[in-house]
Each structure stands twice: as C-alpha cells, then as structure tokens.
Amino acid sequence: MNTKRLSVISLALSTVLMGSVTQIQAASGDDITVYSSRKEHLIQPLFEQFTKQTGIEVNYLTGSGGDLIERLKLEGSNTPADMFMTVDAGDLWYAGTQNIFQSVNTETIKSNIPSYLRDPKGLWTGLSVRARTIVYSKERVNPSQLSTYSNLASSNWNKKLCLRTSKKIYTKSLVASIIHNQGEEKASQVISGWVNNLAAVPNAKDSHVMNAIIAGQCDVGLVNTYYYGQLIEKTPDAPVKLFWANQETTGVHVNVSGAGVTKHASNPSGATQLLEWLSSAEAQAIYGSLNKEYPANQNIDSDEIVSSWGSFTQDKMNLSIAGILQADAVKLMQRLGYK
Amino acid sequence: MKEILIKSNIWVGALALAIALPIFVVGSAWLLPGTDLWSHFAQTLLPELVSSTLILLIGVGIGVSVLGTVLAYLVVMVDFPGRAWLEWALFLPFAIPAYVLAFVYLGVFDYSGYVQVWLREYLGIPGFDIRSGHWAIILTFVLVFYPYVYMMARASFKRQKIQMIEAGKMLGAKPLRVFWRISVPLARPAIAAGLLVTLMETLADFGVVSLFNYSTFTTAIYSAWGDFRSIEVAAQLASLLVVVSFFLIYFERKARGKAKYYSSDVSNIKAYYAKGLTGWLIFLFVFGVFMLSFAMPLLQILIWSVEVFTLEWSDRYFDYFASSGILTISATALIVVIATILALPSRRKSESKTLQLLIRFSTLGYALPGSVMAVGLLYGVQNISLISIYFAGSSINHILFGSVALLLFAYVSRFMAIAYNSTSASSEQIKPVYGQSAKLLGASRLRLIQKVYLPMMMPGILAGGLLVAVDVMKELPATYLLRPFGWDTLAIRVFELSSEGLYERAAIPALIMVVFGAIIMLIFNKLDSEKY
DSSP, X not given: OHHHHHHHHHHHHHHHHHHHTTSOOOOOTTOEEEEESSOHHHHHHHHHHHHHHHOOOEEEEEOOHHHHHHHHHHHGGGOOOSEEEEXXXXXXXXXXXXXXXXXXXXXXXXXXXXXXXXXTTSSOEEEEEEEEEXXXXXXXXXXXXXXXXXXXXXXXXXXXXXXXOTTSHHHHHHHHHHHHHHHHHHHHHHHHHHHHHBSSSOBSSHHHHXXXXXXXXXXXXXXXHHHHHHHHHHOTTOSEEEEOTTTTTTOBEEEEEEEEEBTTOSOHHHHHHHHHHHHSHHHHHHHHHHHOOEESSTTSOOOHHHHTTOOOOBOOOOTHHHXXXXXXXXXXHHHTTOO | OHHHHHHHHHHHXXXXXXXXXXXXXXXXXXXXXXXXXXXXXXXXXXXXXXXXXXXXXXXXXXXXXXXXXXXXHHHHHXXXXXXXXXHHHTTGGGGSOHHHHHHHXXXXXXXXXXXXXXXXXXXXXXXXXXXXXXXXXXXXXXXXXXXXXXXHHHHHHHHSOHHHHHHHHHTTOXXXXXXXXXXXXXXXHHHHHHHHHHHHHHHHOOHHHHHHTOOOHHHHHHIIIIITOOHHHHHHHHHHHXXXXXXXXXXXXXXXXXXXXXXXXXXXXXXXXXXXXXXXXXXXXXXXXXXXXXXXXXXXXHXXXXXXXXXXXXXXXXXXXXXXXXXXHHHHHHHHHHHHHHXXXXXXXXXXXXXXXXXXXXXXXXXXXXXXHXXXXXXXXXXXXXXXXXXXXXXXXXXXXXXXXXXXXXXXXXXXXXXXHXXXXXXXXXXXXXXXXXXXXXXXXXXXXXXXXXXXXXXXXXXXXXXXXXXXXXXXXXHHHHOOTTOOOHHHHHHHXXXXXXXXXXXXXXXXXXXXHHHHHHHHHHHHHHHO
C-alpha cells in the first residue's frame, strides 16, 4: 500500500510540473528581459537601480556566453530576450555575426561611449573596460625589468612566470591582439617563450595567478586589473603590484563587457533605454565600485581604488579584431602547448 | 495476456528510446560534413589527452576500487573503535560536489595553500605544483567518488553467504586470506558496478579537470565548442565518450557474468575483533579518509562562509533553495518511477535482446558532459519543431526552451544510470518463482507488481532515489543552460561566484548544498540499516 501511495504521489507531482511548464515567462509589455554572461552578483545591483528610477522591471537569465548565443539562435524570433549582455569583445563580435543583434545608434550612447568601444554598425556597445596587464612581486621584481607582454617570453623570466589557462577568453583575446599587432610569427615566438618560462601549470583563475606570486611560486603574471582590485580590497598590503604593459609600444590590451539589443526584442525601446542608462555616468560608477572595472564612459572618473593605479595608454585596436582572430589565437596556443 | 505483455514491452521500449534521445541527437552529428578542426585536434590536443584520460581512468579506477572495497570490508568484517559511526559517516562525501572539493583542495594544498606554506616555513620542504602530473587530481577524484564502490561493496559484504566465510575460517585461513580468496571474489560484481559509475562520472567531469587545468576528453569537447564554436565536432567527440561507456558497461556485465553470487538474505557474520594497536591503526586510517574527504572540506567552507556571511547572504537564497529543492524532488520522483518501470522483472523483457539494448542506451547519458547533453536536447527540440512547423505551421521552440519540462527531461536522460543500476539490482534478486506462483494463483500482472515486485524492489528504489537526489542537486551544466527564468539553483550560485574567484562567498551556497546532501545521505543510511 505504502509503495502504491508513493508512486501515485510522485506521478501526480510530475504531472503537475509538466503541466506548469507551458506557462513560459510571459513578460508584461514594459518589462525587459536580459540574457547575460555577466554574473548575477555583478548585474543585479545595476538592474535594481534602473528599476528604482524608471519603474521598469528587468528579468535576467545568466549563462555562459557561448550557450546563450546558441540559445538565442535557436529561439529565433520567439526569444524572450530583449538584450544580450556578455563579457568579452570576441563574444560580442561573434554574436554580431550570428545575426542576433539589431543596431542601436542613439546620440546618448554615441556621446557616452567612444567609438572604438562600440561596434561599427551599432550592434553592440561596450559598457566597461577591462585592462589585462602585468602583475609582479614587489619583493622580487624591480619594475624596471618589465616592459611588454612579449618581454615576458625572454629567458630572464625562466621559471618565474604564471599565466592563466589558454581556455579563458581573456587569454584568447590578448593573444589575438598580439597576433594583430606583431604578426603570427612573432606571436608564436612569444607564446613558446611564455610556455618555456612557466613556473607552474597555467592557472584556472587570475586570482590563483596572484596567489602564486604572493606565495613565491613565480614572480610575474598577467591579470585583469579588477581581480587585482578584489585582492587589494581584501588584503591591502599584498606584496604584488600592477605594471602597465606596452606603454612605449601599442598600449595595454583592453577588453570590454558590453551589451546589445536583440534583433527580435519584444521591447526594443525599453532595451534601448536600459542600454543608454547603462552607459550613463551613474551606472558607470556602479560598474567601477562593484567590480573595480574601468568605465567605458570617458566623461567620468574611475573608482577611487582603480584610479590609484595610475593612468595608462590603451591599445586602441578595434575590438572586433579580437573576435576575428580568436580562433587563430587558440590554434596557435594549442599548437605550442599552452594549456 | 500475451498481447498485453507485448504491448507493455513496446511501451517500455518507447520510454527507453525517448530517454536516449539526446544520445541519438549527439551521435547524429556524424552525419554532418567534417571540418578541418579534427586534423588540428589530431595534431595538437588529442595525443596528450588520450593518454592523460587513460591514466586518469586507470588511476581513479584502481583508487576507488581499493579504497572503497577496503573501507567496506573493514566496517563490515572488522570490529574496531569508532566503527559504528564511521560506517555511516563514510557515505557523507557524496554530499560534496566534486568541483567544490576541488577548489577547497587547491586552496588548502596547492603551492599557495596553508599546508605548503607551513611545510616550507617550518620544515623547509620546497614548494611544488600539485596540479602538474596526475596524482593530485586522481586523489581528488578518488576521495569524491569512493563512496560509490564503498556503498555497493558494503551491501555485498553484508549479504555474503556466511557458510563460505565460516568454512574458510574453519579451514584455518587467516583474515587476509579470507578477504582475498572469498570476500572480494564474491563482491566482485558489486565492486564493478560502483567502479562503472565512477568511471562514467570521471569521463564526463568538467569542473574538477578545469580547476586543475588537466586535459581529458572533455577538454577537446569544450574547445571545439567554446573556442571554435563548432557544435558538430563537440558532439562528435562527445559521442566517442558514449562509445567508451558502452564498452565499460559491457565489461562490467561480463565481470558480473551469469552468476548471481549473493543471496538476498542478510547473514550475521561475526566480525573479526581487532584488538589494541591494530584496532586503533584501523581507526586512524578510516578516520583519516573521513577527515580528508568530508570533515576538512566542510570545515573550510564553514570558515569561509562565516567570514563573508553579511556580504553574501540575501533573500535571494530562499529562491535558490526553493529552485534546488523543487527541481531535486520532482526530477528524483520522475527518474525513480521510470527506472522502476524499466527494471520491473518480466520474462519477455529478459528474452528480448532489442529491449535490453534500448534500456542500456537509456542509461548512457551519464557519460555525457551535462552541457553537451543539454545542447543535444536543444537540437532535438529544434528538429521536432521543424516537423511542427511543417505540419502545424508554427515552431514549438519557445514553448519548450526554458521550460521546466525540458530541464527535467535532461535530468532523466543524464541520471537514469544511477537509478536504474539500483532498481535493476534489486529486481534481479527476485526469483522467477514468485512470478510463476502468482500466475498459478491467477493474479494479474498489475497485482503481481503491486503486491510482490514493488515491495521487494523498494530498497533498491529508495537507494536509487536518494543517490539521484544528491546528484540532481549538485548538477550544474545542464541546469545552467536549460533552466527557465528565475530558476537559479544553489549550484549555479556556487559556480558564478567561484568562477570569479570569490570562493569565500561561494562557500555559502556550497555549505547549504552539503548540509542538505548530508541529510539525504543520512536518510539513505537510516533506510539502509533498517534493511538489515
């Protein structure tokens, strides 16, 4: 009897659930729906503020960039998403090629965000700038020894270098920029030099790279500056420092996190309004204080901690190139054994 | 009667076929035109990852078999201090998601972790990179997956025929000889079953291998998709995993052979009494495994959680918890019901080779990385949608995508192996004589199932259900890709925070998961001990 009851209950439960599925998120007219590969803890405060000011609700679904692009493609014109937000120029570029954005070229956005951080056709807009540069041990490295990304391939750094895995999109975009700036042949010398200099298997995270430097496993590494910001916020006296790479040459490699209005948005005006607001000084300040990134809006100052790292010249390579060359970058790294 | 049986066979076959749908979608990628990505992979990634995948499988396989069997033997056959509580405590590591264990271990044992810092400062031992080489990742997998073998072997040791062991003892065999020559051979099918599940899960893992930056087959799968955006090649590579699993299952069946070693009766074997130092040494060993695989990681995430509690805690946690809970309960109920249907004893079923094969197929999803299965499902839906567009003029993508139903379907396909292993093991113990005598008494099949089969299979059904529940709660990739709006789970929160390196904050959702997983394992243990 007991068993029968159990199976009846479970069957009933499953049926109820199966029935409830058909009610797909029917967003009311004013709501905005966002697919985002920017993590929840970094977008929720922004959307909350937007809702407070405008009364417009924002629903969001986080996921990995590649997954969400695939989902958008398959959903086609039925997609509930009005906006797609992601954290790498390569992903933004690829999403652009997959025909999931519509162009948005409002004056507000144009005046807030410089053109090299936007898609030429207005398909996507960069919303925060992420600089990837050299981090070094204050105890064991004299900054005068440092200069460029390529210089880390020299034998001076033998068994002293820590890198993040080549699987991470930030590494791919950086290597794509090296291919663009210096050509494939020079780039392959740089990569094999890096691989030879590694003190440890490439790390899964930027934070691991910095921990390894602090512990003395290696002396230099490459990180996105906001991870350094997180570290310094927690342990202000950590014996590591940032060095701005390539200041005499092409400038520090920067990437963007950004967003675009989807082609089949059911609320394109709301999504555009949100995009404009995200580019505004107010939202840009939240980006900075929340995650220690650089504002894409050049009219406002960086967060206090962030500005304490000093100013630097950025590599103004158009970011679409990072997307176009990413596959070449990966092939190169896989060929040369950069794991 | 005969027709009903045939009909029910067709239904069971159709059910198994539906569950195997993602496997077929993934396999069908071979019909697509080839790309030059294969030759690139063949020249770069494949040679290394074939060997490192093999080393990992062999290392983990030997590790879990030895550790799981030895632990099970000790708690069943040897009386040592602390045995009573350690017997159930050894189940607890099941509750810790493998990726959580991996980031805790890296935080504690890698070059910058405090163990090595201490070793360097006080003992002058030079630091080393635990991620290079194979042993650290093998050890991690062993500590997270040994409970599979432990659980199966323990059940088997408890059921071994007392006469054989007593006969061995009377013939003067020493305890170690009894272990090697009688107990282990008798438990071989159980050990093989636990080993199979472990190897399939190791093959499909992505979380642990990416934290260690270790190359396995999933590395190439994710590279094909993440780096080169080629879903075709990713699916082709993933289908090779399915083939490997198919062979693993074949060998497991073979290892089991035709023999059914264990009787269904529990025997009261008198345990060896380990006195004095020996007993305490055994205690130290078993306790050490428990510390390393459960207590230490739990303590670490507890410390992290306390540090950042005010920063991370919010009302959102009630949502995460509710999503995890509802998905876990409903998926478990669904999976268990289906696994029971698939495993119900039936003469026709065992005679039909096709049906056997279909049921085997329905359990292969366990070897697929969760995200590959999820994309397989999306493409499956897309194809069904094309049919619907052709006949009804409208797509059904938007109804199915992001629906709870699709996610539950993914769970069913992915975790069927766990539940089916358990339900089929219990149904195989039902002697045919029960069915025959019921028939002689004129009982209908329905009545036979209700009154005889289900009660007899209940231990297996419950055990399978509890294991599946823990697995569903821990599941990440498929949930991440397929969940509807507002269905963020605890596992997703752990992933999002830990992928930004915020391990302290990730510890809070991880802790909630571990506590609930542990409660589930304790219920499991309670039910399990009532059996004996």
